[in-house]
Amino acid sequence: IxxxxxxxxxxxxxRERLTIxxxxxxxxxxxxxxxxxxxxxxxxxxxxxxxxxxxxxxFNFGGPEIR
Numbered sequence: 001i002x003x004x005x006x007x008x009x010x011x012x013x014x015r016e017r018l019t020i021x022x023x024x025x026x027x028x029x030x031x032x033x034x035x036x037x038x039x040x041x042x043x044x045x046x047x048x049x050x051x052x053x054x055x056x057x058x059f060n061f062g063g064p065e066i067r
Contacts, residue, residue: 016044033060 021039028034035058043050 018042018044031062034058035060 019039019041021037023035023037026034026036035056037054037056037058039054039056041052041054043052
């Protein structure tokens with residue numbers, strides 16, 4: 001999407017979305033945590049339907065944040 005096209009990206013009179021996500025965290029030690037997430041989305045648009053599947057991995061190394 002280019003900067004000038006963003007106002008039209010999701011222009012729709014009728015848009016419904018169903019999203020299901022499964023998330024699992026794994027603690028490897030006190031200083032290391034990893035996350036895996038699987039997400040399915042189904043969009044009901046005016047003229048068609050759209051499906052998407054996302055797989056996300058996350059890693060956190062180190063102790064808690066100090067502010």
